[in-house]
Amino acid sequence: MERKNKVFIATSLDGYIADQAGGIDWLHSIANPDNTDMGYGAFMTGIDALVMGRKTFDTVCGFDMDWPYEKPVFVLSNRMSQMPEKYKDHAEIVNGSLNQILEKIHNKGHHHLYIDGGQTIQSFLKEDLIDEMTITIIPYLLGGGIPLFTDLPERLKFECTDTKIYLGKVVQNRFIRKR
Ligand SMILES: NC(=O)c1ccc[n+]([C@@H]2O[C@H](COP(=O)([O-])OP(=O)(O)OC[C@H]3O[C@@H](n4cnc5c(N)ncnc54)[C@H](OP(=O)(O)O)[C@@H]3O)[C@@H](O)[C@H]2O)c1
Numbered sequence: 079m080e081r082k083n084k085v086f087i088a089t090s091l092d093g094y095i096a097d098q099a100g101g102i103d104w105l106h107s108i109a110n111p112d113n114t115d116m117g118y119g120a121f122m123t124g125i126d127a128l129v130m131g132r133k134t135f136d137t138v139c140g141f142d143m144d145w146p147y148e149k150p151v152f153v154l155s156n157r158m159s160q161m162p163e164k165y166k167d168h169a170e171i172v173n174g175s176l177n178q179i180l181e182k183i184h185n186k187g188h189h190h191l192y193i194d195g196g197q198t199i200q201s202f203l204k205e206d207l208i209d210e211m212t213i214t215i216i217p218y219l220l221g222g223g224i225p226l227f228t229d230l231p232e233r234l235k236f237e238c239t240d241t242k243i244y245l246g247k248v249v250q251n252r253f254i255r256k257r
Pocket of ligand 1: 086087088089094095096100101102105110130131132134135137154155156157158172173174175176194195196197198199202223
Protein backbone atom coordinates (compact mmCIF):
# COMPACT_ATOMS: atom_id res chain seq x y z
CA MET A 79 0.00 0.00 0.00
CA GLU A 80 1.45 3.34 -1.08
CA ARG A 81 1.56 5.81 1.80
CA LYS A 82 1.99 9.55 1.42
CA ASN A 83 2.11 12.45 3.83
CA LYS A 84 1.27 15.69 2.06
CA VAL A 85 1.29 19.36 2.96
CA PHE A 86 -1.00 21.94 1.34
CA ILE A 87 -0.40 25.30 2.92
CA ALA A 88 -0.16 29.03 2.26
CA THR A 89 2.74 31.16 3.45
CA SER A 90 3.61 34.81 3.40
CA LEU A 91 6.45 35.90 1.13
CA ASP A 92 8.74 35.71 4.17
CA GLY A 93 7.69 32.17 4.98
CA TYR A 94 5.14 32.53 7.78
CA ILE A 95 1.87 30.62 8.03
CA ALA A 96 0.33 33.02 10.56
CA ASP A 97 1.25 36.41 11.96
CA GLN A 98 2.65 36.98 15.45
CA ALA A 99 -0.83 36.83 16.97
CA GLY A 100 -1.69 33.67 15.03
CA GLY A 101 -3.78 35.74 12.58
CA ILE A 102 -4.44 34.50 9.04
CA ASP A 103 -6.55 37.39 7.70
CA TRP A 104 -3.73 38.23 5.23
CA LEU A 105 -4.42 34.92 3.46
CA HIS A 106 -7.45 36.67 1.99
CA SER A 107 -5.65 39.88 1.07
CA ILE A 108 -5.77 39.13 -2.67
CA ALA A 109 -9.10 39.80 -4.34
CA ASN A 110 -10.64 36.49 -5.43
CA PRO A 111 -13.93 37.46 -7.10
CA ASP A 112 -14.62 33.97 -8.52
CA ASN A 113 -13.59 32.20 -5.30
CA THR A 114 -10.99 30.03 -7.00
CA ASP A 115 -9.90 27.34 -4.53
CA MET A 116 -6.33 27.29 -5.90
CA GLY A 117 -6.33 23.50 -6.21
CA TYR A 118 -7.57 22.81 -2.67
CA GLY A 119 -10.60 20.75 -3.76
CA ALA A 120 -8.54 18.54 -6.07
CA PHE A 121 -5.94 18.09 -3.32
CA MET A 122 -8.60 17.10 -0.78
CA THR A 123 -10.02 14.52 -3.19
CA GLY A 124 -6.66 12.74 -3.11
CA ILE A 125 -6.33 12.41 0.65
CA ASP A 126 -7.92 9.96 3.10
CA ALA A 127 -7.58 11.89 6.36
CA LEU A 128 -6.05 14.97 7.97
CA VAL A 129 -3.46 15.09 10.73
CA MET A 130 -3.40 18.54 12.29
CA GLY A 131 -1.76 20.21 15.25
CA ARG A 132 -3.96 21.19 18.18
CA LYS A 133 -3.38 24.91 17.50
CA THR A 134 -4.60 24.57 13.92
CA PHE A 135 -7.58 22.60 15.23
CA ASP A 136 -8.32 25.48 17.64
CA THR A 137 -8.21 27.90 14.70
CA VAL A 138 -10.61 25.76 12.65
CA CYS A 139 -12.99 25.45 15.62
CA GLY A 140 -12.99 29.25 15.86
CA PHE A 141 -14.18 29.74 12.26
CA ASP A 142 -17.71 31.04 11.98
CA MET A 143 -18.84 28.16 9.76
CA ASP A 144 -19.89 24.51 9.86
CA TRP A 145 -17.19 21.86 10.25
CA PRO A 146 -15.25 22.23 6.98
CA TYR A 147 -13.86 18.69 6.44
CA GLU A 148 -15.50 15.62 4.97
CA LYS A 149 -12.53 13.39 5.77
CA PRO A 150 -11.54 12.12 9.23
CA VAL A 151 -9.34 14.49 11.24
CA PHE A 152 -6.69 13.38 13.73
CA VAL A 153 -5.61 16.12 16.13
CA LEU A 154 -2.10 15.90 17.58
CA SER A 155 -2.15 16.95 21.20
CA ASN A 156 -0.45 16.02 24.45
CA ARG A 157 -2.56 18.54 26.33
CA MET A 158 -6.13 17.76 25.25
CA SER A 159 -7.55 14.86 27.21
CA GLN A 160 -10.95 14.74 25.52
CA MET A 161 -12.39 15.87 22.22
CA PRO A 162 -15.19 18.41 22.87
CA GLU A 163 -18.62 16.78 22.34
CA LYS A 164 -19.35 19.10 19.40
CA TYR A 165 -16.43 17.69 17.38
CA LYS A 166 -16.52 14.02 18.46
CA ASP A 167 -18.04 12.86 15.16
CA HIS A 168 -15.41 14.74 13.15
CA ALA A 169 -12.09 14.54 14.96
CA GLU A 170 -10.03 12.32 17.24
CA ILE A 171 -7.07 13.13 19.52
CA VAL A 172 -3.81 11.29 18.84
CA ASN A 173 -0.43 11.41 20.57
CA GLY A 174 2.73 9.39 21.01
CA SER A 175 5.63 9.12 18.59
CA LEU A 176 4.87 10.08 15.00
CA ASN A 177 5.50 6.51 13.89
CA GLN A 178 3.00 5.21 16.47
CA ILE A 179 0.48 7.84 15.39
CA LEU A 180 0.95 6.98 11.71
CA GLU A 181 0.63 3.25 12.39
CA LYS A 182 -2.65 3.86 14.19
CA ILE A 183 -4.01 5.96 11.32
CA HIS A 184 -2.79 3.52 8.65
CA ASN A 185 -4.45 0.66 10.55
CA LYS A 186 -7.73 2.53 10.18
CA GLY A 187 -7.26 2.40 6.40
CA HIS A 188 -6.06 5.97 5.83
CA HIS A 189 -2.86 6.06 3.79
CA HIS A 190 -2.82 9.44 2.04
CA LEU A 191 -2.61 12.05 4.76
CA TYR A 192 -2.85 15.83 4.80
CA ILE A 193 -0.43 17.09 7.45
CA ASP A 194 -1.37 20.56 8.71
CA GLY A 195 -0.02 23.10 11.23
CA GLY A 196 3.43 24.67 11.51
CA GLN A 197 4.88 22.77 14.47
CA THR A 198 3.24 19.63 13.19
CA ILE A 199 4.77 19.89 9.71
CA GLN A 200 8.12 20.73 11.30
CA SER A 201 7.99 17.63 13.52
CA PHE A 202 7.16 15.46 10.48
CA LEU A 203 10.02 17.04 8.50
CA LYS A 204 12.45 16.41 11.38
CA GLU A 205 11.76 12.69 10.91
CA ASP A 206 11.72 12.93 7.10
CA LEU A 207 8.07 11.92 6.98
CA ILE A 208 6.81 14.45 4.40
CA ASP A 209 6.55 13.26 0.78
CA GLU A 210 4.95 16.23 -0.94
CA MET A 211 4.39 19.92 -0.23
CA THR A 212 2.15 22.32 -2.13
CA ILE A 213 3.02 25.82 -0.95
CA THR A 214 0.99 28.83 -2.03
CA ILE A 215 2.89 32.07 -1.53
CA ILE A 216 0.82 35.12 -0.68
CA PRO A 217 2.91 38.18 -1.69
CA TYR A 218 2.82 39.80 1.71
CA LEU A 219 5.77 40.42 4.04
CA LEU A 220 4.51 39.83 7.56
CA GLY A 221 7.85 40.64 9.20
CA GLY A 222 7.38 37.91 11.79
CA GLY A 223 5.00 35.21 12.90
CA ILE A 224 4.72 31.43 12.94
CA PRO A 225 7.23 30.00 10.46
CA LEU A 226 6.52 27.07 8.17
CA PHE A 227 10.09 25.81 8.40
CA THR A 228 12.68 25.63 11.15
CA ASP A 229 16.00 23.86 11.82
CA LEU A 230 16.32 20.26 10.68
CA PRO A 231 18.76 17.56 11.75
CA GLU A 232 19.71 16.95 8.10
CA ARG A 233 19.22 18.39 4.63
CA LEU A 234 16.15 17.18 2.73
CA LYS A 235 16.10 17.43 -1.04
CA PHE A 236 12.84 18.23 -2.84
CA GLU A 237 12.08 18.65 -6.53
CA CYS A 238 9.65 21.26 -7.83
CA THR A 239 7.22 19.42 -10.10
CA ASP A 240 4.60 22.08 -10.79
CA THR A 241 4.17 25.84 -10.58
CA LYS A 242 0.93 27.74 -11.03
CA ILE A 243 0.03 31.39 -10.82
CA TYR A 244 -3.42 32.16 -9.45
CA LEU A 245 -5.28 35.46 -9.77
CA GLY A 246 -2.22 36.82 -11.60
CA LYS A 247 -0.59 37.41 -8.20
CA VAL A 248 -0.16 34.22 -6.21
CA VAL A 249 2.50 31.58 -6.93
CA GLN A 250 1.91 27.99 -5.97
CA ASN A 251 4.75 25.45 -6.10
CA ARG A 252 4.49 21.71 -5.66
CA PHE A 253 7.54 19.95 -4.26
CA ILE A 254 8.16 16.20 -4.14
CA ARG A 255 10.68 14.68 -1.72
CA LYS A 256 13.62 13.11 -3.58
CA ARG A 257 15.00 10.24 -1.51
N1 LIG B 1 -1.26 29.55 6.35
C1 LIG B 1 -1.92 28.42 6.40
O1 LIG B 1 -2.29 27.85 5.34
C2 LIG B 1 -2.16 27.75 7.71
C3 LIG B 1 -2.48 26.38 7.77
C4 LIG B 1 -2.63 25.78 9.01
C5 LIG B 1 -2.50 26.53 10.18
N2 LIG B 1 -2.21 27.85 10.09
C6 LIG B 1 -2.04 28.66 11.31
O2 LIG B 1 -0.92 28.14 12.02
C7 LIG B 1 -1.13 28.31 13.42
C8 LIG B 1 -0.97 26.96 14.10
O3 LIG B 1 0.30 26.41 13.78
P1 LIG B 1 1.35 26.12 14.95
O4 LIG B 1 2.67 25.89 14.32
O5 LIG B 1 1.24 27.18 15.98
O6 LIG B 1 0.81 24.79 15.63
P2 LIG B 1 0.16 23.38 15.17
O7 LIG B 1 1.16 22.54 14.50
O8 LIG B 1 -1.15 23.61 14.53
O9 LIG B 1 -0.16 22.82 16.65
C9 LIG B 1 0.87 22.61 17.57
C10 LIG B 1 0.34 21.73 18.67
O10 LIG B 1 0.09 20.43 18.14
C11 LIG B 1 0.43 19.47 19.09
N3 LIG B 1 1.53 18.67 18.54
C12 LIG B 1 2.38 18.97 17.52
N4 LIG B 1 3.21 17.95 17.27
C13 LIG B 1 2.87 16.99 18.15
C14 LIG B 1 3.34 15.69 18.38
N5 LIG B 1 4.34 15.15 17.66
N6 LIG B 1 2.74 14.96 19.36
C15 LIG B 1 1.74 15.47 20.08
N7 LIG B 1 1.23 16.71 19.90
C16 LIG B 1 1.81 17.45 18.94
C17 LIG B 1 0.79 20.22 20.37
O11 LIG B 1 -0.46 20.41 21.03
P3 LIG B 1 -0.65 20.48 22.62
O12 LIG B 1 -0.06 21.79 23.01
O13 LIG B 1 -2.15 20.43 22.78
O14 LIG B 1 0.05 19.28 23.20
C18 LIG B 1 1.31 21.53 19.83
O15 LIG B 1 1.22 22.59 20.75
C19 LIG B 1 -2.52 28.87 13.59
O16 LIG B 1 -2.42 30.28 13.75
C20 LIG B 1 -3.20 28.54 12.27
O17 LIG B 1 -4.22 29.43 11.96
C21 LIG B 1 -2.03 28.48 8.89
